[in-house]
Amino acid sequence: MRLATFTAPGLAESRVGVVDGDMVYPFAAGLSMRKVIDAGLPEAHRLAGQARAQESGRGLDEVRLLAPLRPASIRDSVAFEEHVEGVRRSVDGRSGVPEAWYDAPTFYFTNPHAVLGPDEEALFPASCAVRDFELEVAVVVGRAGRSLSEEQAREAIFGYTIMNDWSARDLQSREMQVSLGPAKGKDFATGLGPWIVTADELDPYRDRDGFLDLACAVTVNNTEVGRDVLSNAGWTFESMIAYASRDSRVVPGDVIGSGTVGNGGCLGELWGRRGAQDPPPLQPGDIVTLTVEGIGTLSGRVGIAEPAPPLSPVRRRDYPAFRRGPV
Template sequence: MKIARIDLGGTARVAVVDRDHVQPLTTAVSTTDLLVASPSEARNVVVRNADGPVLPLSEVRLLAPVDPPTLRDFLTFEEHLEGSLKLLGAHAPLPVWYEMPLFYFSNTNAVVGPDATVAVPPGCELLDFELELAVVIGKPGRDLTPERARDHIGGYTLFNDWSARDLMAPVVPFGMGPVKGKDFANSIGPWIVTPDELEPYRRDDRLALELHAKLNGVPLPAGGDNSANMAWSFEEMVSFASRGTELRPGDVLASGTCGGGCLLEYWAHTSADDVPPLRPGDVVTLVADGIGAMSNTVVAGVGATPLPRARVGRTRRHRDWTPVRSNR
């Protein structure tokens, strides 16, 4: 099943996609209602809640298929990591990357859907896209094993982790993440594909989906990647994310950028002069086997509001740093 959300008369509605048509459902049905259901239960929900005629896909506006309560973005493609490090002048990943699937939390308020515009963030001159896969959690779970985690994956979708590279560069070494470099847009779509539809692509413990990107309709010359090259499976990522905390229906876990899936890697081998950053009017399209394609158009943004420098050197209060003694 392909689970979508559409704009129908100004109201967001869950819909099911079948080839080039969509069947809207009643407003009583949410995306998570279908994600938590078994395939047979989901089909029953659709039959009972079909609302109105089947519509041509070309005549509806798709929204982001889910409003995620949380959004984790991992870094699981070694080729992308190597390209990023080359641009930074580093020689090898930190050893911790090989020990656990690392992630950061992204901005759920900045989620947009397919065909939505993405504004250049204030102060950005090096705008980039990122080609990623993502899973959406179906059933809640905590402290899951990778084997149990598979039953908690409700579906798969495409994810574009838009990046302001020049806004990231000065702040990432501080250790608090990309700050405003990734705070402005995350594209999810075009819909969520349930796991049963992608089983033909499974190779052992990985899905083997071919991934590629187009810029203004032209495939990137270096080609794309395959999801089988992920260093960690989605089941392992879900297991790690659930350590000591509960994953809930609708939570999104993204794979991180695949090899050759962003302009940054081109800049690592050439330069931003040879491969220019994104500009207003550019159309970025991400494509994945078994899922489909998602496009977004870059538009002009606003200028950055200036702020003063930090106030430092002010009088500080005296503090007593004598160790606290307890009765333990």
């Protein structure tokens, strides 16, 4: 089952609906995707059956698809060894894969308030010249939990969507020298869509080790740049959810990215392997299209934001100036 959020002429507000072929059938007004996820997968199936039976469908060519949900949070893992090796060389000039990568499906948090839907423009910081995309699949959590086992994590999966982790590589390279991970190199835009495919629909693609065997590809202006298989990941989505919940908490509507697939899933990986920016960084107006078997296609356009106001310079102090005696 494919669940979308959309708007259309004549609708006072966005609606959630089930996509069937080239038609979308709306759920009742007032239902957001977060509310549908909170209600659980069986209820989502009931709502979809009700919508098909009672509502007049709209053609997908008559509606505008929006980001499928406003996530409760976004974590982004780094599950592909090939990506880690290539991007590490590109971003910080070091080779190989850090030994710590093999310990757990490490992730960082990004901005849930900067989510873009299909065909939206990603406004890169004006100070960025090295613009990149990242081809990922994201899992949508459907149940709350703390310190989940991998078996419990599998039961907590509501569905999957495509994710584009837009990346300002020059900003990322500079700020990661502070050893806090990416921040302004990532938090300006994250693409999600075109809809959520429920977990049961992708079960036939699951291999015996629990990985989803989905073909993934990316084009820039209709020229293919990368292609990989999602099952080349080192960690399953169940592992990612279990680790995210360890000594912490996940809730319905949390989104966890797989990390970027290898073999050209982003430009940075290719730059690291080739020792040159080949292909070149993204330019304003470029159209990036991500395609994942069993899910669909997500496109986005590259734009440039207006320059941000300057910051005041840092106040530098000699360390002794900070020291005070007993009070």
